[in-house]
Amino acid sequence: MDTRKAYATFLLGKTYIGHLFSRLAVWKRGQGYSAFKEKYLADNFFELTPEERNAFPGFQKCINCGVCITQCLFSVDLLHEELPDPENIACSLSRPLPDLWTVKEDIYKCTLCGACETVCPQGVPISEIVQFVRRKISVIAPELAPYKEGIAYTKKGYNVFGERPAPFVYTKRAKPSYLLYMGCLYSLKEREAGQRIVSLLDNAALDFTILAEETCCGMPIDIDGNCYDVDLKRIAEMNIKTIIAPCAQCYSHLKEKANGNFNILHITEFLADAGYKLKAKTNLSYYDPCVLHIKHNIYDAPRQLIKTSGAKFIDINHDKSLLCCGAGGGVGMLYPEMAGAVAKERLKPFKEAGTEILLTECSYCLQNLRRGVSAKEKMKVYSLTEYLFLSS
Ligand code: SF4
Ligand code: SF4
Missing domain, CATH: 1.10.1060.10 (Alpha-helical ferredoxin)
Structure with missing residues (x-):
């Protein structure tokens, strides 16, 4: 064996023996699974449920x-x-x-x-x-x-924006039967639409209330396993059995969290059942929030409301193939430009078909679809409930 080979073998042996000793020093047999996990976390090992x-x-x-x-x-x-x-x-x-x-x-x-x-x-x-x-x-x-700040704000009882919205204007009733759960986007970012939704129900003298200091429904952080529970206990103490949610994401999340303990309605279901009628003459279309039509099969109620107007209804999603507007998965909040670019693509068939008023009923879709339409374009986007108020 020449000197170089001998030296290389020596180095290899030294390293190997050093490795054995280091393992003995750090890792003694019998330390159990928790010690194993702790040691290998440094190597990015983690456990599966x-x-x-x-x-x-x-x-x-x-x-x-x-x-x-x-x-x-x-x-x-x-x-x-x-x-x-x-x-x-x-x-x-x-x-x-x-x-x-x-x-x-x-x-x-x-x-x-x-x-x-x-x-x-x-x-x-x-x-x-x-x-x-x-x-x-x-x-x-x-x-x-x-969005770690958003998680921290939400867990403190605010929402991902860390802002406390101003109360909506409506008539307070002594013993309300319904809770209107507005959600953070309708309360903060699409506030004008939010107030119009509240006003529609208020003008109809519906006996509803809105939580003072409403907390986040939890969806934006819960989808990633942050285990946040919306404050349903407070609603139960108010002796309210029915919650109406205008936002599709709030509706879906509340329904999941309520576990059958409340009657949770999306606002389009409530309005269609209550016989609300839309007055409109322009070409209308509807953008189905994916969580509603794919996950909860709420597809007929908004169509029933729109068809009461007698205006031309361009039903782009007649085959139920419409997908996310681009705001899903938290993208609308974290990367608004990307979300808006998707919305622009999704809106092409609506614009080509001559839609003048595009309706939807989800605060995320509303905010994002509006990003996909420039002020110069003919087509305008509204919340369906907001448009019921405007046309009443
Ligand atoms: S469609 Fe995509 S995910 Fe599915 S097998 Fe092909 S490459 Fe993989
Ligand atoms: S954004 Fe792209 S990768 Fe993600 S679910 Fe949709 S199609 Fe799949």
Whole structure:
């Protein structure tokens, strides 16, 4: 053996023996699973819950065909550099345990719209992979979440904006039967529409109330596993059984959290049942909030209301194929320009069909669809309830 080989063998042996000793020093047999986890957390190892362990094989079925990329607006037409495309998500974030510390903010740019999943031949649940990674970041490395201030504000009883909205103007009634849950966007960012919604019900002398210092429904932070519970106890103490929510996201989240303990209605269901009528002469269309028509099958109630007007109704979503407006998954709040770019794409068929008034009933959709229409354009966007008030 020549000197160089002998020296190399010596170095290798020294390193190996050093490694064995260092392991003995740091890691003694019998220390148990918690010590194992603590030691390997430094190597970005983390634990899966039993549910995640069951879901993981499904995450790993990607065959790299790339079909999903054709469906993701962010990857195809808009912002190639901004979002890891769905194939990338499927391949890089689920084969081994994802390295949360290298995923960075990009994972928060997915709207969770599920468009990519509709064409995947393997049925890879891409939006679930995204949520899985975000959940893990929330629990293991919360400092990496791009909206950590919003989480802190919400947990203190405010909302992601950390602002306390001014009270809405309406007649206070002694024993209200309904709670109108306005949500943070209608209370703060789409305030004018919010007040018009309140005024419609107030003018109809509905016996409702609105929570003083309403807290966030929790959706913006709960989708990433931040385990926030909306203050339903306070509502129960008011002896109120029915909650009406104008925002589709609040409706969906309250329904999930209430666990059958309240009668939770989306405002379009309430208004259609109560026989409200719309007065309009212009060409109308409706943008179905995805969470309502896909998750809760609330599809007929807004159409029933719109058709009371007798005006021309251009039903772009007649085949129920409409997808997220671009604001989903927190993108509307975190990356408004990206969300607005998606809205612009989604609105093309509405504009081409000659829509003059586009209605929707979700504060997230309303805010984002308005981003997709310039002031010069003929088409205007309103909340359906707001438009009922304006046309009354
Ligand atoms: S869920 Fe939507 S935004 Fe996210 S990767 Fe798939 S198509 Fe793109
Ligand atoms: S996630 Fe599905 S569609 Fe996308 S590359 Fe993998 S197998 Fe193909």
